[in-house]
Amino acid sequence: MDVAALATGVAAGDRRALARAITLVESGRADHRAQALDLLGRLGAGSEGGRQALRLGLSGTPGVGKSTFIESFGLMLTGQGKRVAVLAVDPSSARSGGSILGDKTRMERLSRDPHAFIRPSPSQAQMGGVARRTREAVALCEAAGFDLVLIETVGVGQSETVVAELCDLFLLLLAPAGGDELQGVKRGIMEMADLILINKADGDLKPAALRTMADYAGALRLLRRRPQDPEGFPKAICVSALETLGLAPAWDEMQALARWRQENGHWTARRAAQARHWFEEEVRQGLLAALTRDPVRTRIEELGQAVAQGQLTPEAAAAQLLSLLP
Amino acid sequence: MDVAALATGVAAGDRRALARAITLVESGRADHRAQALDLLGRLGAGSEGGRQALRLGLSGTPGVGKSTFIESFGLMLTGQGKRVAVLAVDPSSARSGGSILGDKTRMERLSRDPHAFIRPSPSQAQMGGVARRTREAVALCEAAGFDLVLIETVGVGQSETVVAELCDLFLLLLAPAGGDELQGVKRGIMEMADLILINKADGDLKPAALRTMADYAGALRLLRRRPQDPEGFPKAICVSALETLGLAPAWDEMQALARWRQENGHWTARRAAQARHWFEEEVRQGLLAALTRDPVRTRIEELGQAVAQGQLTPEAAAAQLLSLLP
Numbered sequence: 001m002d003v004a005a006l007a008t009g010v011a012a013g014d015r016r017a018l019a020r021a022i023t024l025v026e027s028g029r030a031d032h033r034a035q036a037l038d039l040l041g042r043l044g045a046g047s048e049g050g051r052q053a054l055r056l057g058l059s060g061t062p063g064v065g066k067s068t069f070i071e072s073f074g075l076m077l078t079g080q081g082k083r084v085a086v087l088a089v090d091p092s093s094a095r096s097g098g099s100i101l102g103d104k105t106r107m108e109r110l111s112r113d114p115h116a117f118i119r120p121s122p123s124q125a126q127m128g129g130v131a132r133r134t135r136e137a138v139a140l141c142e143a144a145g146f147d148l149v150l151i152e153t154v155g156v157g158q159s160e161t162v163v164a165e166l167c168d169l170f171l172l173l174l175a176p177a178g179g180d181e182l183q184g185v186k187r188g189i190m191e192m193a194d195l196i197l198i199n200k201a202d203g204d205l206k207p208a209a210l211r212t213m214a215d216y217a218g219a220l221r222l223l224r225r226r227p228q229d230p231e232g233f234p235k236a237i238c239v240s241a242l243e244t245l246g247l248a249p250a251w252d253e254m255q256a257l258a259r260w261r262q263e264n265g266h267w268t269a270r271r272a273a274q275a276r277h278w279f280e281e282e283v284r285q286g287l288l289a290a291l292t293r294d295p296v297r298t299r300i301e302e303l304g305q306a307v308a309q310g311q312l313t314p315e316a317a318a319a320q321l322l323s324l325l326p
Numbered sequence: 327m328d329v330a331a332l333a334t335g336v337a338a339g340d341r342r343a344l345a346r347a348i349t350l351v352e353s354g355r356a357d358h359r360a361q362a363l364d365l366l367g368r369l370g371a372g373s374e375g376g377r378q379a380l381r382l383g384l385s386g387t388p389g390v391g392k393s394t395f396i397e398s399f400g401l402m403l404t405g406q407g408k409r410v411a412v413l414a415v416d417p418s419s420a421r422s423g424g425s426i427l428g429d430k431t432r433m434e435r436l437s438r439d440p441h442a443f444i445r446p447s448p449s450q451a452q453m454g455g456v457a458r459r460t461r462e463a464v465a466l467c468e469a470a471g472f473d474l475v476l477i478e479t480v481g482v483g484q485s486e487t488v489v490a491e492l493c494d495l496f497l498l499l500l501a502p503a504g505g506d507e508l509q510g511v512k513r514g515i516m517e518m519a520d521l522i523l524i525n526k527a528d529g530d531l532k533p534a535a536l537r538t539m540a541d542y543a544g545a546l547r548l549l550r551r552r553p554q555d556p557e558g559f560p561k562a563i564c565v566s567a568l569e570t571l572g573l574a575p576a577w578d579e580m581q582a583l584a585r586w587r588q589e590n591g592h593w594t595a596r597r598a599a600q601a602r603h604w605f606e607e608e609v610r611q612g613l614l615a616a617l618t619r620d621p622v623r624t625r626i627e628e629l630g631q632a633v634a635q636g637q638l639t640p641e642a643a644a645a646q647l648l649s650l651l652p
Contacts, residue, residue: 037641132641272634279633282644283626287613287651300609307605308598315363315458318608325613 003035007042013083013145015117022119025136040136043143053085053142053149054258057167059160059189064175065199066152067106069241074107074150076247078115082148085141086110088121089134089153089163117146131162135278138166164192165274168267169254172196174216176208190216191223194234195253201238201246209238228266233257299324329361333368339409339471341443348445351462366462369469379411379468379475380584383493385486385515390501391525392478393432395567400433400476402573404441408474411467412436414447415460415479415489443472457488461604464492490518491600494593495580498522500542502534516542517549520560521579527564527572535564554592559583625650 001024009017025036060066074084086107110116119137121130134151141149151167153159164170172193190196196216201209216236223234235253239246261267290296303317312320327350335343351362386392400410412433436442445463447456460477467475477493479485490496498519516522522542527535542562549560561579565572587593616622629643638646 040639135640272636275633275636275640276630278640279630279638279643280626282640283617283647284614286644286648287617288610290651291609291613300606304602304605307601310598310601312605313366314461314601314604314608315366317605318612321609322612325616 001035003038003042007039010039010043010140010144015144018117018140018144019119021140022137025140026133036136040139043140051142051145053138053146054169054254055138055167056148056150056254057160057163057170058150058152058173059154059163059170059193060173060199062154064173065241066173069173069197069199069239070150070152071107071110072241072244073247073251074110074116075113076244076251077148078110078113081115083115083117083146084110084113085117085119085144085146085149087119087134087137087141087149087151089130089151089159089166117141117144130159131166131278131281134162135166160189160192165277168261168270169194169257171254174198174212175200176205176212190219194229194257195250196220196234196236197250198236198238199241202240202243213238228261228270230257230260230264296321296324327361329364329368333365336365336369336466336470341470344443344466344470345445347466348463351466352459362462366465369466377468377471379464379472380495380580381464381493382474382476382580383486383489383496384476384478384499385480385489385496385519386499386525388480390499391567392499395499395523395525395565396476396478397433397436398567398570399573399577400436400442401439402570402577403474404436404439407441409441409443409472410436410439411443411445411470411472411475413445413460413463413467413475413477415456415477415485415492443467443470456485457492457604457607460488461492486515486518491603494587494596495520495583497580500524500538501526502531502538516545520555520583521576522546522560522562523576524562524564525567528566528569539564554587554596556583556586556590622647622650 006017006021006024010021021039024032024039027033027036058066058070060069070086074086077084107118111118138149138151151163153163160170170192172189172195174196176198198209198213198216201213213236220234220236226234237246237250237253239250241247258267261270291300299321303312303321306312307314307317332343332347332350336347347365350358350365353359353362384392384396386395396412400412403410433444437444464475464477477489479489486496496518498515498521500522502524524535524539524542527539539562546560546562552560563572563576563579565576567573584593587596617626625647629638629647632638633640633643
């Protein structure tokens with residue numbers, strides 16, 4: 001593969017080159033990995049000097065209208081001349097073999113828009129791997145000059161944490177619901193959200209959407225104010241992706257929040273903390289990977305056998321193994 | 327400390343010696359740790375040759391009546407001449423400083439019973455540490471000749487997983503509820519349960535308890551049959567800890583299940599798999615602990631700084647650090 005040519009293509013904003021580059025960083029092959037690092041290095045991707053986009057995380061359980069929201073919101077932004085990339089983080093795809101963005105027809109108009117780029121979630125990966133690959137895919141989208149990178153995930157806990165560590169702003173998309181369904185959103189996920197969007201605020205559901213908005217606004221007021229939030233944030237607002245209502249005000253809120261954080265040093269601080277987090281996570285993963293390689297793996301197998309047969313306690317066996325490591 | 331005398335006391339079933347021994351294994355001090363390992367070695371605690379108890383895990387969210395259940399169930403067993411130990415695993419106590427069994431008055435009669443031993447959860451610990459200490463506390467209770475060790479936890483996910491890896495049978499205690507509250511129990515926790523007990527099947531709540539039992543029995547039938555279960559298990563049954571109804575039948579079910587698993591090799595296989603699991607977990611924890619010691623810790627700090635400032639990517643910094651380790 002001609003990595004130099006690929007880098008030129010990505011830097012020129014060529015979407016096919018970008019797609020090939022993401023495939024490269026997603027590959028598990030050692031030679032591909034070396035090429036991927038070469039590519040990222042050439043593009044200065046992910047480093048401070050490189051191009052940067054607004055990184056938006058978006059979470060919501062199935063059925064809240066994530067695809068419709070992304071399509072409407074994305075088209076509004078491309079209509080303003082912005083270039084929009086959409087990536088998916090889907091831990092469940094590891095099992096199902098499926099992909100939350102696998103069917104691009106879910107966002108038919110946006111996927112045909114020359115200012116947009118939609119990338120389904122890789123089909124098989126563990127969470128650690130997903131994080132690294134998504135991080136590198138974000139960096140590639142930025143190097144390709146996209147103004148906004150939207151990272152979509154489903155509401156299952158662990159993937160939200162990953163996305164929150166990858167994005168500048170975290171959006172939580174909810175459907176209108178009765179007051180007691182407030183419980184359905186985990187407190188931890190609410191605490192990550194910078195903006196809660198109640199979707200489907202149209203037709204018959206509008207009153208329920210307004211009630212849900214009020215419920216969440218109330219709940220958000222009960223949470224401790226975070227240093228990275230100006231007065232009034234995090235906020236809950238209503239949108240209708242179907243009728244494209246409320247999307248412009250939602251975008252205004254995101255920009256206002258982004259601007260405040262940039263002016264008050266929180267923007268840079270968050271990215272720095274994220275970079276540090278991913279470094280430490282890479283170290284942990286790398287260290288644990290050593291356990292899966294010989295000779296350590298064989299010794300673990302032998303000691304595990306002795307433990308299972310009751311010849312050694314777990315602690316004594318672990319101490320024996322760890323004494324082999326410096 | 328006279329470890330030999332302590333070992334003699336524990337082996338004689340002395341409850342004060344047992345309490346001191348558990349305090350010793352809970353200590354974070356290096357000299358205490360050495361004494362704890364000496365003690366466990368002298369007692370043969372946790373090894374195949376040692377005394378063994380039936381290890382019962384019990385989970386349930388606050389309000390389902392766990393204390394009342396443990397008191398009634400425990401008193402029934404001590405009344406039959408059995409010796410019963412109760413331990414708690416409470417991950418939240420790390421933050422609150424509290425303890426789910428901290429107030430022994432919650433089980434006033436059982437705590438005064440000479441055949442019972444109740445141990446609150448250690449007040450400050452991370453999950454990894456909790457697992458090891460609880461495992462060692464279980465081993466000490468067995469060495470002290472207890473017939474049954476009940477390990478209690480609250481329903482918050484991670485602690486259930488720990489308890490499930492420590493026990494022979496996992497009980498899930500639930501309160502009567504409407505049909506749609508079935509959703510409240512995480513699927514993962516249902517899949518761990520060997521027996522679901524619907525508590526408070528008394529007075530006004532009895533019809534609701536019966537309905538809940540039917541709902542869960544139906545849900546359990548939808549789950550894939552596990553090799554470690556005989557026909558009809560896992561099972562959902564009603565109890566009233568308050569009126570001590572259904573406790574004897576519940577105990578019969580537990581014994582029937584235990585016997586079947588013993589006769590079919592699943593009992594030994596489970597304990598062997600658990601021992602292997604804890605060995606591997608100890609290795610992982612031990613390996614990660616190396617990151618918190620110098621010189622590695624200092625180097626992580628320096629590289630983390632460089633990453634935060636954008637001078638290195640997380641991947642490049644991690645590769646640098648890992649190259650220092652063999």
